[in-house]
Amino acid sequence: MSGRATWGGRGRGGDGPHVTGDGGLQVERTALAWRRTAAAFGVGATVAIRLIASTGGDWARIAGIVAGLCVVMVVAVALGRSSLVGRRSVRYDVPAAPPVTVPAPAWMAAVAVFTCLAGVATAIVVLADRT
Amino acid sequence: MVVDNRRAGSPTPGAGADIPARRRPYWVFGRGVDPDPRFSLANERTFLAWIRTSLALFAAGVALQAVNLPILPGFRRAASILLILLGTAAPAQALFGWLRTEAALRLGRGLPPPTLAAPVGVGMAIAGVLVLLGLLL
Numbered sequence: 019m020s021g022r023a024t025w026g027g028r029g030r031g032g033d034g035p036h037v038t039g040d041g042g043l044q045v046e047r048t049a050l051a052w053r054r055t056a057a058a059f060g061v062g063a064t065v066a067i068r069l070i071a072s073t074g075g076d077w078a079r080i081a082g083i084v085a086g087l088c089v090v091m092v093v094a095v096a097l098g099r100s101s102l103v104g105r106r107s108v109r110y111d112v113p114a115a116p117p118v119t120v121p122a123p124a125w126m127a128a129v130a131v132f133t134c135l136a137g138v139a140t141a142i143v144v145l146a147d148r149t
Numbered sequence: 150m151v152v153d154n155r156r157a158g159s160p161t162p163g164a165g166a167d168i169p170a171r172r173r174p175y176w177v178f179g180r181g182v183d184p185d186p187r188f189s190l191a192n193e194r195t196f197l198a199w200i201r202t203s204l205a206l207f208a209a210g211v212a213l214q215a216v217n218l219p220i221l222p223g224f225r226r227a228a229s230i231l232l233i234l235l236g237t238a239a240p241a242q243a244l245f246g247w248l249r250t251e252a253a254l255r256l257g258r259g260l261p262p263p264t265l266a267a268p269v270g271v272g273m274a275i276a277g278v279l280v281l282l283g284l285l286l
Binding site: 031042044045048051052054055058059062065066069080084098099120121124126127130131133134137138140141144145 | 173174176178186187189190191193194196197198200201203204207208210211214215223226227229230233236240241243247248251272
């Protein structure tokens with residue numbers, strides 16, 4: 019891995035073998051990105067369930083359950099990724115070990131699929147009701 | 150420098166031997182070398198940005214229908230459905246963009262372009278025009 023950028027601020031060399039610390043706060047920024055995504059899911063699902071609840075019916079119940087599951091899952095993943103903050107195993111002097119710096123692809127796929135499902139389910143219920 | 154990690158006993162250069170060599174999907178994690186952690190983390194944040202974009206698109210599409218606005222019903226419905234379709238497409242971009250970028254980082258290749266960025270932008274512009282027409286006509 020030659021040519022890695024110098025970083026870490028204030029003259030710390032990026033290519034040295036003992037560069038530790040997170041000058042760009044990459045880990046913290048990623049954890050915060052997960053948290054605000056989880057917060058957005060929480061707000062979105064709350065509003066969606068409130069909207070859906072006024073329509074009633076089986077489809078509304080299904081959409082509400084999917085939205086709720088979606089929030090629980092995203093919050094769980096966000097908490098897991100947030101635990102990276104302060105973990106010593108994230109080092110910047112060696113290339114990334116995937117289990118630490120890359121989340122499980124299955125969880126990423128689950129988040130993407132559930133976002134679609136919850137959004138579409140809510141949209142169908144609302145569109146069918148307000149036409 | 151392409152390393153096939155699927156073969157047993159060929160640990161990824163520069164990484165610890167405790168890394169599972171058979172991490173799925175193989176077309177991403179079975180090749181190349183582990184990249185700089187900062188790039189992987191930035192890639193992860195891009196995934197999340199697309200997921201939040203999807204949420205915003207769904208919220209806009211649902212809100213258009215749920216809130217009583219003085220927009221012609223046909224235009225309102227068209228804009229709403231368009232926004233919801235874009236919201237459905239965004240997580241696909243999130244997931245496949247993330248995987249393709251991770252693969253490119255591992256292989257040291259150029260990053261793939263965000264395939265759906267232009268369609269989503271155009272779609273949002275069309276939705277905006279539909280809402281505007283629905284308000285004016």
